[in-house]
Amino acid sequence: MLIGSMSRYVLPRSHMLLLNRAGALKSRKVFSRSSTVMWPASNIHTHPYVGAKKFTDTENDYAREILLSSIVAAPNVVAALRAPESTQQFDEIIDWEPLSDRELLDQFHQVVEICARDDELCISDERFDSFVHSFVSKMPQFDEEQLVETLKLLVKLGPTPNINTRNYSQIWEATDKACLAKVPSWNTEKLLFMADQWYPLRLAKVGKFVGKAVFKISSKLRKLNKDDLVRTVFYINLTRVPVENMIDIELNLKNNFYRFDIDDLAILCMGFFKTQTPIRSVELISKIYQLTMHNASTVKDISLAAILKLLRYSSRIPHAQCMEQFLTVFTPEVPRISLFCCLHLALLGSDIHLGHQPCLEAVIERFIKDIKLLRLKDMERIAFAIAQNNMTHTDNRDITLLSAILDEMPSRIDEITTYPKSYLTLLHFLTLKDVYREELITAAFEPRFLHMTYGRNVASAGREVISLDGYLRINLRDGGKYSGNYFPEKQFKIIAKMTQDYIPSREYRLSKSDRMLLEILETLQKRHKFAHITHLLPHYQRPDVALLWDSNQRQLLDVASRCPKQYSGNILSRQFLLKDDSDRQELKLISIVAGSWNCYIRGQDRVTGGFAMKLKQLRLIGFEPVVIPWYEWPINSEEAMDTYLFEKLNPLLEQQ
Known part of the structure; x- marks a missing residue:
């Protein structure tokens, strides 16, 4: 299905904006693999809790709410937040060292209250430096109750520009070390309770205590009760280790x-x-x-x-x-x-x-x-599901959705420039259902956009881009259907070589599909001398068996001599292989394609969208494809293989 086809056009404003955005980002070196994006401090920690993430983790917060319903506070551990007793002004220079642990904690209460009252004041203010230094130095002497109180005060302190904010980082790191030192003496209940106190700070993955606590608990995972197992796995989830x-x-x-x-x-x-x-x-x-x-x-x-x-x-x-x-x-x-x-x-x-x-x-x-609510990544994945299943839907509703996705692209410039690989992959999946727009593809293959996506090493791209390019060169080759940009030819050949399977050989370990392909070749060669395994379509992973049949002489000709002896990365079309003989109607090119199990939808004889496109492209480049489904191929008898294979081939060989 062709949408918005045109032979000559000027890029719409939205697509020029996309390319301009790509150029601007490229000039700022945001997309260099070695570069670091510097976000303004105002964009960090917008949640009331001080966090190590830019956005609230909804999934973890939901899981935390589930856990809270079953958590019972450990006795003699929880300390109530104490009201500040000292009125000492922090802008005066005083000696904090003589103060006891309890007095320092009371002073920390006052710090928190001062910062809460004054939106312009943060704990990183230099007037708190002396206090924080003394407070941190006493931290190793804190008992469990005081450590809990410190963590609750850090939560109450509210957001800071980032987790490495001066003074704030010293306090939470010292608390982390103090908790870490007590891991050997704490039992499972206390370890999980203290991990619960750390969670609101969003520092479980950054600090060391939670990971160490989980490591200690992991020695008894088989014996944990239901609640403790769920809580432990929750913190394994947080640390991602x-x-x-x-x-x-x-x-x-x-x-x-x-x-x-x-x-x-x-x-x-x-x-x-x-x-x-x-x-x-x-x-x-x-x-x-x-x-x-x-x-x-x-x-x-x-x-x-x-x-x-x-x-x-x-x-x-x-x-x-x-x-x-x-x-x-x-x-x-x-x-x-x-x-x-x-x-x-x-x-x-x-x-x-x-x-x-x-x-x-x-x-x-x-x-x-709800098309407006979909993210770009959601569109990419649903396009994949539709393309792979290769179903015939009532009233072509699948095409309706895919066309609506294309209509959304001009309004998704920010997402496209943030996730350019998803955009290219989406365009590829859409073409598997013959849904495309020329201006979207030509903008994606513009050098600035490719540089934005892959940096200087465009050859590091995946098969999705060469498959998209192959669609342009084969499916849209005739009739002036496409006149825009293509993927660079040199990089196309490099990526194709890196993503292709080797030509199967008995000298190496074979997969089931490779063994099947070799059995087909060997069965053919028992009757005919000339048959050749090669990659006719370089943008597909697996090779096929190529045959050249002369209907006048009633024999197979040497097709291998017409194929490149070394890897070339070219699409081996009829014109490429036969050259001046391509107009001779008596010469017929046949490709035998091994249909392995992952080329079919389970329990059905319907092929996947990718495999269907391969068969379609083989026809477009001048081959007659003969598919050998894995579930039909007789693997137990060479005689049965020969009978089956030539029952498939003879109708083609007998045609004039």
Whole structure:
């Protein structure tokens, strides 16, 4: 489907703005790989809590609220905030050393009160330097109660320009060291309680105490009760560092699964996903599917999103049946749940190529309705899901959504310049459904935009850009359908070489698809001398078997002699291979394509969008593709291979 095709045009104002933005950012060296973006201090720590992040972590705050409902304060640990007793003025020079720990804490109360009353005054003010120096020097002597009080005062102190603000950083770092020193003497309950006090500061990942506390607790993960396990995994999630024995969390969860409710399960899923640790137990994943389905009508969005991310990360082929049931149960919930959850439902089966048309169609309708609320990354991922599933949708609603996404691009300049790789990947996924706009692609392939995206090393780009370029050079080659910029040819060839599979050989370890391709070649060569494995389309990962049939002589000709002896990165079209003989109708080019399992949608004979585009492009460059599906290829008998292969080939060879 061609949208907005034109032979000659002037770039719209929005696309000129995109290129101008790219040039401006390039001139400021923001996009250099070695550069650092300097954000103004006013953009940092807008939350009432002092944080190490620019934005509030909604997911973690939600998990924290769940934990608070089950946390009981440890006895004799919590200290109430004390009202300031001293009235000493901090702008006077005094000696703080003689003051006791308690007196220094009272003075810190006064510092907090002064900063709270005066918006222009921050703890980094030099009048507090002497006090902070003395306060920090006494910190190692503080007991648990005083450390808790200090942390609560830091929370009350409010936002600072950043975590390294003078005086503020000295206090929290000294508190971190003091807590760290007490880790050996604190039990699990106290360690988790102190970690709870650190959370509001958003310093769990930056400081050392929480990580050390989690490390100590990790030695008893199998024996932790439900609440302590959930709290421990919550802090593993915050630090983003998996403990060595993450398997113990999995075993504890598996053995006590029905003690956890859906929100507890969501926190555990966050921990596994954020530390990039899949759950390996097929039985446990099946239980997670079942519990989530049981709570389908009531589960909260954030809990569902956390569970969906882990299910997608951990699910394998044995989970296909559970996954299909899950998507069936959640299809009626699509209008209720968040767009983020809808997106993860659409993506859930993508890794094992499971397509669930009713769910995907429901998500498409929801996204059409709320297109303005989608982020650029959401658009990229839903375009991927639609392209990969390669379904025929009622009234072409998938094309309606993809066209609406294109319509949104001129208003998404800020997002595009922030996530230019997502933009290029989105354009590629759209072309898999033949949806494109020339002005959007030519702006993306403008040298300034490519430099903004990849820096000086444009050859570091991925297959998505050369696939997009291949679409322009093959699908839009004729009829003046495209007259804009292309991806640089030299970089195209470099990326293609880096992303291609090697030509399979018996000398090396073979994958199933490589073995299948070699078996096809060897079966052919038993009857005919000439058959050749090569990359006809350099922007695709896997090679194919090429044949050249002369219908007058009724024999295969030497196609290998017409192919480049070394890698060239060229598209091996009919014109490229046959040159002056390309007009001879008796010469027929045939490509035998091995359809491995990941070229098909599970349980169906429908190919994926990427594989469908490959077959289409092979036809456009002058080949007759013959697909050998993996589930039809007879692997147990050479005679059966020969019979099957020539049953596929003979109809083409017999044509005049």
